[in-house]
């Protein structure tokens with residue numbers, strides 16, 4: 099099985115690269131952001147609670163996203179592997195993911211982090227906000243808060259995988275195909 103954590107701040111290109119990776123490797127894409135946005139769209143209780151936090155650029159509680167991932171792993175038992183996009187976003191989430199995967203007799207193959215500077219992130223997210231309809235992409239203040247939340251709570255997750263010898267950083271600026279090739283090369287190396 100190939101289980102990839104695609105890591106990086108909002109706007110780093112995780113969604114963009116995931117679309118290409120799922121086709122090449124036949125993986126199931128698990129984006130907690132997308133899962134939460136569909137709960138919001140469906141008007142569920144969970145969605146209503148999540149929206150209040152997301153609208154402030156804050157993370158949704160660990161147990162909520164861990165529960166969603168647990169359900170998705172259960173539903174996709176015959177998958178060739180998974181891309182985790184936007185998850186884990188805290189060290190406790192990373193620990194929970196290790197436990198869940200162990201229950202399914204598998205583990206994370208590698209984490210690939212897309213490295214993009216704050217100025218480029220802001221530029222991309224404001225551009226995405228013009229078409230995505232995502233309320234959290236539409237003002238610079240909120241984008242700054244999301245990047246701060248990322249730096250405070252999520253960046254340490256890289257160290258968690260690095261300690262396990264499962265971490266690679268890739269330049270996330272430039273041609274989308276080139277970045278994709280670099281990610282594939284890392285996957286190749288980690289799968290050996």
Ligand SMILES: Nc1ncnc2c1ncn2[C@@H]1O[C@H](COP(=O)(O)OP(=O)(O)O)[C@@H](O)[C@H]1O
Pocket residue numbers: 106107108109110111112113114115222223225226270271272273274277
């Ligand atoms: N290599 C890249 N160069 C320029 N823009 C990019 C690149 N990768 C992604 N983008 C754009 O940046 C925005 C954020 O990308 P996305 O994949 O949604 O990021 P994430 O899922 O990490 O938040 C999108 O509008 C996308 O088109």
Ligand SMILES: [Mg+2]
Pocket residue numbers: 112113129131184
């Ligand atoms: Mg995304």
